[in-house]
Amino acid sequence: MGRQSKVSWYASFFMVLLLASPTLAAEAIVAERLQGLLYSTSGPAEYRVARPAPEGMDVTVAGCLRHASRLHAARVGPGVDLEQLDAPVATQACQAALKVAPDDPDIENVLARVQLAAGEYQQAEALLNKVAATGNSFALYGLAKLNLEPKYQGGSSTKYIELLEKAVSLGDAVAKTDLAQSYARGFGVTKDVFKAEMLFKDAANLGDARAMHHLIGLYLREPALTLNDNSFEVLSEYARQGNLQAQIGIALHYLAAIAKPRDDAKAFQLVEGAAKLGNTDAMILLGSMYAIGRGVERNEQEALAQYRAAADLGDPMGSYTAGLLYLTGLGNGPTRVDQDQGIAHTYFVKAAELGHVRAFSALGWQYAEGKGVERDLQQSWHWYRKSIKANDPEGLNGAGVLLGNSPNAEQQAYGMQLLKRATVLGSLRAAENLKLFCAKRRTPACD
The missing domain is CATH 1.25.40.10 (Tetratricopeptide repeat domain)
Structure with missing residues (x-):
């Protein structure tokens, strides 16, 4: 339910x-995390599956589509775990499927999501651009989400909104809901709750x-x-x-x-x-x-x-x-x-295990603090990485603090980048933490 x-x-x-x-x-x-839930x-x-594998479909195509169940919680279903994705195997399956069904947009979208999950942003972007050029709203939505990846070079909230709007113009209900969320909280656009309301209503009517x-x-x-x-x-x-x-x-x-x-x-x-x-x-x-x-x-x-x-x-x-x-x-x-x-x-x-984003950050915090489990920074990072991929503000904050306290300068810089990202997404705790870290050391995230 x-x-x-x-x-x-x-x-x-x-x-x-x-x-x-x-x-x-x-x-x-926990107090901060709960209060953050409100907004x-x-x-x-x-959940929205890219395309089910019909009975009798060629086994290579079906194999590629089955891998979609591990790609993207927003479009696929529960139980998604990007950390368990075997990117080489998934890539091989989808490339084999494309030999059977060349230029199939669903297969190409799945392959692009595999590449995105594996951090192969350039390859994913190229393939999504190819599919998007045919007027595929699913690919446009993927390109929009690419702009929210912390490690993607050249991403911006402005591009995110532009791509969502293109997907919306093609009748994509999921993109319309995401666009409404942006207007509801002023992310990438000027906050406009009346426009958000209109978009939410339209998206609900679209299903x-x-x-x-x-x-x-x-x-x-x-x-x-x-x-x-x-x-x-x-x-x-x-x-x-x-x-x-x-x-x-x-x-x-x-x-x-x-x-x-x-x-x-x-x-x-x-x-x-x-x-x-x-x-x-x-x-x-x-x-x-x-x-x-x-x-x-x-x-x-x-x-x-x-x-x-x-x-x-x-x-x-x-x-x-x-x-x-x-x-x-x-x-x-x-x-x-x-x-x-x-x-x-x-x-x-x-x-x-059911894909709850806030549970990722809760586990990251438990392992970082040794609350209910043995303190284990590797396990903490394992769970915080999932929060990062989900673009969760509180997970970004927790991961930023974890890395910001690292003795490694490169990790410190990345941690402060995550804190800045969380601040943009509305985490007050992240803003406070970023200010504290910037008082000790200056990085581009402080500007």
Whole structure:
């Protein structure tokens, strides 16, 4: 049911409130990470397979397309692990497939993604440009994402936006959602929440499930929209069509007293109803309501039970939030959840294996600090590298600090580059860390 892109805002909305509670002795790094979730748009997009391998397809072509399941979480599916990609084998399979089906755009897109994952940016760019020249929006989207790679020379937010706009002009719903995200937070463009709203609506109508969830978050954090737009009516219309995410959005309206007077009991009723229908997004929000006692008597164990239930259904955010609860512990009464950073680690690993971006940075932090695991800087870097590839601001910050403290000058410079990237993406902690490092040593990232 719910995936990371669907639930990150819902869970973070209440986890941020939960974290503000004086009864939760949370680590500062976790506090920052949770607060960052509220405005994060860096997680994987709704899953979209490039092309399935039809029955009877030539084995070499099918072999290449099967490798797509390891390429790009934003376009493929759960369980993506770029670190496990065998680039030489994947390249060989796709090159063999191109001999069977020369100039096939889907195969070329897959091969380009293999090259991109392997850090072969020039080859990937050349191949994506070739496919994009035929009017292929998937390739244009790939070129746009290439501009966000930290090690790609010549990338820029301006090029990123230009390429997204080209993909959007060809009717690409996923690119339209990403463009809306850029306008929502002012990345590469002047912030314009009204244009973001319009793009999110269009993308939702074109079939990108992410767009609805980002639209809900936009309504709930942008007063200008709630004062000048019929956001509650929009969500109500989607809810009448059976969209449980819109139902959750209505509940959040009641919780935040935006379009309707605050009514925690009504919100709890809506969320509980969606949870009983097996919606993991609702389970996670319901857990957060139990955690802080909104609309129901506070019960930390019930909160944990809801998170774990979502996790058991394969929801990466369920695993991640269960991990956070174990990482910090919660409560002082008979229903308290005791801190157990070892169990937290288990849940973070489970979430990471399902592609949850924030779990990557949580694991990187655990290994760097020796929290719940033996301190292991190599393992820390292993997980932070995944955050870097996902362009996650908090992961970029963690990796930047890790490298910035290295005795190696080249690693220090790269670490400061990562901190600058995280700062551009809105991480206040990264901005503070960059300032501290620049006070000690000057690099181009300080300019």
